[in-house]
Amino acid sequence: MLAFEDATASVDEPKSARLEARTQPSVKDTINRAATLNGVDVSSFVVSAAYNAAQSTIEAHKVTVLESEADREAFFNALDNPPKPTKRLQEAFAHRKKLIANAD
Numbered sequence: 001m002l003a004f005e006d007a008t009a010s011v012d013e014p015k016s017a018r019l020e021a022r023t024q025p026s027v028k029d030t031i032n033r034a035a036t037l038n039g040v041d042v043s044s045f046v047v048s049a050a051y052n053a054a055q056s057t058i059e060a061h062k063v064t065v066l067e068s069e070a071d072r073e074a075f076f077n078a079l080d081n082p083p084k085p086t087k088r089l090q091e092a093f094a095h096r097k098k099l100i101a102n103a104d
Helices: 025-038 042-062 069-080 087-099
Strands: none
Touching (some): 025 042
């Protein structure tokens, strides 16, 4: 048996939010069996698994992957040699400054 590690154990908040989900009976049975095999209740098992998946998804979206050499070259060239702001961009920033007090 694998040791169950509750991914939410380090979250220091009261458990006051609810999650509900509808699923097929066979899916529920599989989740129940896995929770039982891990010696935890279904709620802890599901929340921990969902929390792990959510964290992985968020982390994956933080990473920019530039697979081709051409993409990498264009990206780093734009960082090293940014284009001058266009008139339209300058107008947008001027408009923003009028709309937002203390924008800068």
